Amino acid sequence: MPYSASPESVRTASGATDIRLIVTDMDGTLLDDDKQPPAELWTALELLRERGVLFSPASGRQYATLAREFSGAADGMVFIAENGTYVVRDGVELSSDPLDKAVVADVLETVRRLNADGVDVGAVVCGKRSAYVERADEPFLAEVRKYYVENRVVADATAVEDDILKVALFDFGPAERTTAPALAPFTATHQVVVSGEHWVDLMNGTANKGAAIRRLQRELGITPAQTMVFGDYLNDLEMLDTADWSYAMANAHPEVVRRARHLAPANTDNGVLRTIARVLGLPLFT
Template sequence: MTFPAADLRLIAVDMDGTLLDGDGNVPAALWPLLDRLAARGIRFAPASGRQLATLQRSFADHLDDMVFIAENGAHVVSGADEVSSDALEPQFAASVVERVRALAAGGSDVGLVVCGKRSAYIERADAAFRAEADRYYARLDVVEDLLAVDDQILKLAVYDFTDAARAAPALEDLRATHQVVVSGHHWIDVMNAGVNKGVALERLQAALGVTRAQTAAFGDYLNDLELLDAADLSFAMANAHPDILARARHRAPSNLEYGVITTIERLLG
């Protein structure tokens, strides 16, 4: 397969199911590739539901050349500069906390991560839920009461140990005013209306002076739909959700075949 020639300047890449390998690790082959991209003036942007601190930890040795789309687009950073952030109203965040508490009291095996700008917060602290939250939140505080958190809240992440589809109906009415995204098999993210990876990528493009035609994007799941729309070179991973496969202009091998890395190498020629 060949791709159209492009003056490539920005590459936005989802993490889980896209860049990361089957064990959830950044492939070792990415590190020399990042050096090649930097030498050619191409910015690399992890675009994830993970918090900024987690992404920065994963790419600690390349922070000078990195830009980040964190919290599913609610927090965008270029180097030391914040491009954008989009905080929820405290009253709305509190209502979702109460709603998830009610779900748990009703027998649902769910937990909630309140994702602030400074840290993420949980009040459910059993080992099983803590292990899931620790995977995505490098800064994570256990608090007695989520309603007492004093931070700018960027996102509310609901985890259902069975399947996110079971918790989704209880949050469905929130779609009238807010963004509700199934971001994985077990996770549902609640954010302000208009917050998504695609809007974040457009803000990043504006900040960097980069066009859609100069942008490539890779994704595999439903929270990547808008990300792919914001890039002319859009790639669905072979393991992607059917809606992603239908939306992207091109296909990349699966994350288990290091499809992001091999495709970027082909784009570089």
């Protein structure tokens, strides 16, 4: 059972406050429901940098989108993009886990069959340089632009010259009930994860946010006891296992709440920064 996020319980959740790495999901976690960061974020990043704490966004969003979000504070920051399939620091790739293009073609064929059956779903083929889509209707593109600032409409997404990191499917209906079951044949060899109410992501079986964090911890000599993570949806589950200080948002998916060690206030209540401030004693809300 997760701990409460009240100041009293945070102080008693662990005897140590030697946090060296803070990793947070973006949508539904750090950002509010309007996709906006908290006003205190930039001050928090300065204070964390002064204390030698590495702050790392971990998201299904592409690297270019994350880099734009943090453009004024990106120096030294590690970006865990595309659900852990692409990790970049100061413009240098630290790791990546591209898909076989035959798998990409099979997923796109599945999407075409869903469309033929009347399911309103579109595929986003996520490369290192750009995201590629075959649908050009404005309602679909509006959803794509929220997470993929670099995007291109192409005639055939299987023919692009890029390393493909994941395929993300946007379902205008409930993805967990419609699109995710259609990808069940891939689950024996690949990660298929519902990453939001309308999104399902397919990646290599070795790829997830948790695997990316574990590599980063090994490279930097940081332990789970020195790591704090925040998440809200199913693509955050493996990430929670990397940290003693693992937090589900109060309005997270029930599976995430069960998996996390602690509970933070909701993303609509600035839960990430309020929890960081309480644990590390940052003067953000005086």
